[in-house]
Amino acid sequence: xxxxxxxxxxxxVVTIEGDVxxxxxxxxxxxxxxxxxxxxxxxxxxxxxxxxxxxxxxxLVESLQTARKxxxxxxxxxxxxxxxxxxxxxxxxxVFTIFDALQDGLKKLG
Amino acid sequence: xxxxxxxxxxxxxxxxxxxxxxxRKILNAVSMDVRDGEIMVIMGGSGxxxxxxxxxxxxxxxxxxxxxxxxxxxxxxxxxxxxxxFRKKIGVAFQGGALFSSMxxxxxxxxxxxxxxxxxSKTMEIMVRMKLQVVDLAGFENLMPSELSGxxxxxxxxxxxxxxxxxxxxxxxxxxxxxxxxxxxxxDLILRMRDALGMSIIVVTHELxxxxxxxxxxxxxxxxxxxxxxxxxxxxxxxxxxxxxxxNRRTEEETLDPDEYLRRLTxxxxxxxxxxxx
Numbered sequence: 001x002x003x004x005x006x007x008x009x010x011x012x013v014v015t016i017e018g019d020v021x022x023x024x025x026x027x028x029x030x031x032x033x034x035x036x037x038x039x040x041x042x043x044x045x046x047x048x049x050x051x052x053x054x055x056x057x058x059x060l061v062e063s064l065q066t067a068r069k070x071x072x073x074x075x076x077x078x079x080x081x082x083x084x085x086x087x088x089x090x091x092x093x094x095v096f097t098i099f100d101a102l103q104d105g106l107k108k109l110g
Numbered sequence: 111x112x113x114x115x116x117x118x119x120x121x122x123x124x125x126x127x128x129x130x131x132x133x134r135k136i137l138n139a140v141s142m143d144v145r146d147g148e149i150m151v152i153m154g155g156s157g158x159x160x161x162x163x164x165x166x167x168x169x170x171x172x173x174x175x176x177x178x179x180x181x182x183x184x185x186x187x188x189x190x191x192x193x194x195x196f197r198k199k200i201g202v203a204f205q206g207g208a209l210f211s212s213m214x215x216x217x218x219x220x221x222x223x224x225x226x227x228x229x230x231s232k233t234m235e236i237m238v239r240m241k242l243q244v245v246d247l248a249g250f251e252n253l254m255p256s257e258l259s260g261x262x263x264x265x266x267x268x269x270x271x272x273x274x275x276x277x278x279x280x281x282x283x284x285x286x287x288x289x290x291x292x293x294x295x296x297x298d299l300i301l302r303m304r305d306a307l308g309m310s311i312i313v314v315t316h317e318l319x320x321x322x323x324x325x326x327x328x329x330x331x332x333x334x335x336x337x338x339x340x341x342x343x344x345x346x347x348x349x350x351x352x353x354x355x356x357x358n359r360r361t362e363e364e365t366l367d368p369d370e371y372l373r374r375l376t377x378x379x380x381x382x383x384x385x386x387x388x
Contacts, residue, residue, distance in 0.1 A: 025229070025233065026228070029230065029233060054237045054241070054273070055227075055237060057240065058240065062232055062233065062236055085306040089244055090241075090243045
C-alpha cells in the first residue's frame with residue numbers, strides 16, 4: 001500500500017493505493033489522520049484500492065469522526081464495488097459521503 | 111489458452127482422509143474440496159464423521175492418513191510460524207458460542223485482534239462495534255455473555271469469528287437450538303458476509319432448510335464416507351435411497367433393517383459372555 005497527501009484547490013486529497021489490510025491499515029490511518037490534521041476539507045481517493053478490510057474501514061470511521069469534531073468536511077471518492085460492499089455490510093455507506101469520481105468531490109468540497 | 115470462466119481456486123482440498131479413534135474408523139477415504147467464495151454445507155447424521163472432518167479442516171486434529179491442503183499448504187507440513195499465520199486467516203464460530211464468561215461481549219470479540227495484531231486500540235474498538243452492527247448486536251459491547259440469549263451468544267460468536275475478516279469461516283451447527291426466525295436471520299447473515307467479504311464458509315448443520323437456503327454445494331457424510339457432493343438442485347434430484355431418506359427426514363430407526371440390527375446387537379456377544387463366565 002502507498003499513499004499521497006496533497007492540496008487541490010483548498011481540499012486535502014488523501015490518495016491511497018493498494019490493499020488496506022491488517023498489515024497496512026496503521027499506515028493508512030496515519031495518512032488519514034495526517035490529512036484531517038491539516039484543518040481543511042478532506043477527500044479520500046480510493047480508486048486505487050483493490051481490497052480494504054475492517055481495520056481500514058475503522059480508520060476511515062475514526063478519521064471521519066475526528067473531522068466532524070473539527071468541523072471539517074470528510075468524504076470518500078471513487079470507491080470500488082468491493083469497498084462499497086464492505087461499507088454496506090456495517091451500513092457505513094449511509095454514514096460516509098461518497099462521490100463517484102474524484103472530480104465530483106473536488107467540485108463539491110472546493 | 112485459459113478458459114473464459116476458470117473455476118474458482120480451491121481454498122481447502124481434502125484427499126483420501128482416513129481417521130481412526132482406536133479401533134473405530136470415523137472417516138474412510140474422504141475426498142472433497144471447498145472453493146474460493148463458496149458456502150459448503152456438510153451434512154450427516156450423528157456419528158457420520160462431519161464434526162471430525164470439520165476439526166481436521168481447521169487443523170485442530172490430525173487424521174490417521176490422507177492429506178488436507180489449506181490455501182495450497184499441506185497442514186501436516188506447516189511449521190509453528192506458518193500455522194500461526196494460517197490461524198489469522200480463519201474464523202471459527204463454535205456451536206455453543208465459546209465466549210469467555212469473565213469478559214464482556216466486546217472484550218471477547220476483540221480477543222483475536224489483541225492476540226494477532228498490533229492495531230491501535232481505537233481501531234480495534236471501532237472494528238468491534240462495526241462487527242456488532244453486522245450481527246445486529248449494536249450497543250451490546252459492555253454486556254457480559256451471561257446477559258445474552260442463546261441466539262445473541264451465537265451472533266456474538268459470529269462477530270468474534272469475523273473480526274479479522276477471515277478468508278475461511280468455519281461454523282459448527284450455527285442454528286442448532288434456535289427458534290426458526292432467529293435461525294433464518296443467522297442464515298441471512300452468513301449469506302451477507304460471503305457476498306460482502308468474499309469469504310469461503312464451511313457450515314456443519316443437520317438443518318435441511320438452512321442448508322438449502324445458504325449452500326452453494328452440499329457434502330453429505332454417512333458412516334464416515336462421502337455419500338454425496340453437489341449443488342442443492344443435484345441433491346434434490348438424487349435418486350439414492352439414503353439421500354431420499356435424508357430429504358424426507360427419515361430417521362435411522364424408521365429405515366432400520368431388522369436383520370442387520372439383530373446382527374449388530376448380537377455380534378460377538380457369545381465371545382463376551384464366554385470371557386466373563388456368563
